[in-house]
Amino acid sequence: MRLQSQLNAAFTALLLVILTVAGIVIYSLILNMLIEDERAELKQKGELLVQVLNEQYQSKRGNQGVRHFLQQQDLQLFLYDRSRNRVLFSTMPDRYVQGFSSKQYFADNQETLWDAGNSKFVTSRILFQPKTTGLELILLTPLDDLQAIQQDFFRRLVIVFLIGTIAAVMLSYLLTKKLVTPLTKLKKQLKKIERRKFDQIEPIKATGEIKEVEQSVYDMAAELERYMASQQAFFQNASHELKTPLMTIQGYAEGIRDKVFDEADQEKGLEMMVTEVERLKKIINEMIFLAKLDSDRSTYHPESIRVSELLDQVLDRALPIINENGVTLHHEVDKNVYVIADAEKFLQALLNLTFNAIRHAYSQVNVTVSDTAIVVEDDGEGISEDMLPHIFHRFVKGKTGETGLGLAIARAIIEQSGGKIMVRDSDLGGAKFIIVLPE
Structure with missing residues (x-):
């Protein structure tokens, strides 16, 4: 499967999981919210009815006027006498009165969700004032009505989720395409590298x-x-x-x-x-x-070396060629300079640089060791401009060079030691090789 398809599939799957979990949570919360809202609304209606009854029918609570007034409200309700545990009036069929009575719902003030048979009701109870009368108005709303509202709301929510999912997937496709397109172009450039067509490599737009x-x-x-x-x-x-x-x-x-x-x-x-x-x-x-x-890195064994000790060995081994060429070698050494390197190989690098300087010098070679660098320079004719970029390549040598491998070996050893070697023109007139030591 292509990367773009994998990204789109992963994003779509993640989005569907999130929306499914959110839908389940919202679906369950909606019914609870509707029940609470309906109970509050029933309480508000009941308090209003009780207030009206208290004001207009205070002396005639049991007469026909009260019944007629309650009948006109088009509500499902009971007028209940707590002191006698008796339903005085009901707008609902007698089977509900019998079912609720058998389950002791009227006597239980804590139960707010009543059921009778396959029907469930949300209830709210409001006492008449003064409480000593024992009269209570009980209002009910079928739970089926709230569930119908819940399902209608959820259907609309599903439609919104579907539209949002389609929009999000389309946006994901555009974004992943923008992300993957540079990778596809980069792949083509890698194919050119694989076929060694370096002159055909082109830049791509990416961020x-x-x-x-x-x-x-x-x-x-x-x-x-x-x-x-x-x-x-x-x-x-x-x-x-x-x-x-x-x-x-x-x-x-x-x-x-x-x-x-x-x-x-x-x-x-x-x-x-x-x-x-x-x-x-x-x-x-x-x-x-x-x-x-x-x-083969296994042949390299780094250790802490005092550079001055290595330089003493270089001077001892260089003495015959110094005398043979009639060259004076000056050295200035900081004895507290250490380097982490393979002692034998680092000595070989210093020997190669020093012998190279002696062979090309007219009369003088200077070696300086500081805490940051080792400098080997001579007063010879220096390095030509066309040879300078290739001086550390293999088999590149000057007029008095031997194999053309000495400087290449020196660079390989110094770079394996974590250092860096550079070549510059010397103030003496010849070449200056600078070994930048690692910290």
């Missing part, structure tokens, strides 16, 4: 949470497109990087096999083959390491 979902879908599509492009570039670059040493190894191997080299060239070829194998091994190891960083 609220659906607008947020739409934005998330477009962000996901952009990220997926970027990821697929990066993967394609990765495979192209990887094939190129792997192909070059393999071709070199193949060339020398075939030359040695076919004995086209003399003894000196054979030695040179073997050395070159060993060098290319080492380079190939390094590329493959870094590719495997980067793949593990991206896919």
Whole structure:
């Protein structure tokens, strides 16, 4: 079942349940209200009749005039003498008088709903003044009359409910259509993403949470497109990087096999083959390491690390390359800075950034550690504008780069540690890499 149909069905079912419960409650309350209103009206009529009888027939309560007056009122009533427990006058058939008497209704002042056979009556009793006379006027209204009013009112209420239900269902249909239409359009855009037609994705009109979902879908599509492009570039670059040493190894191997080299060239070829194998091994190891960083979180073991201790290890390992390149490395470290990270991997990230800066520096590299960031900068030629957006992608490297994977590995490690890495132009003239530490 489609979402719109499900929403309409759920709303209609809820509405019917509410109206049914409301109808049952109202139906029962209507009769009680009618009984109370009728009893109040009977009391008002009875008090008026008693007042008239007290004023005009005070000395002649038992004579024909009183009977004639009561007969003219077109009411169902009894004139009852409480002191003698006797009905003096009645406008109702004798069978009701006998039925009510047999059930002691006349003597019972508390019972207000009388029944005789299949008929029920609402009653109201009014005493004559003074009370010592013992006379009482009892007025009755058949309950069937009130039930007829109840049923007529309820029929009209059902008609109102039906009209309201139809209007509410139509309004629900319009509202759910307005709600579901953007989702339907969004589904079509997702189909385009599924078919990788990123250039055909179109914005849709939506509000609220659906607008947020739409934005998330477009962000996901952009990220997926970027990821697929990066993967394609990765495979192209990887094939190129792997192909070059393999071709070199193949060339020398075939030359040695076919004995086209003399003894000196054979030695040179073997050395070159060993060098290319080492380079190939390094590329493959870094590719495997980067793949593990991206896919296997179980290899990451975070702990609290003092950054100054990591930097001491970086300086110790960088000393040979510093001396080889004739570069001066300055460092300024806040010894109270800690970071939650995998010590071995975070050290690898710092080594990659530091070695990269030393290789590209003319004469100077600065490393600064504060409570919010780690900065590694050099005075080299810097990063070109066209390479800047791709500097952390795989196999992107400068003139003196090695595998093109070092910065990609550094970014993966830093992001897994909850940090962020950025690159800027340095005041020294070269590149400045900034590691923003997590709080």
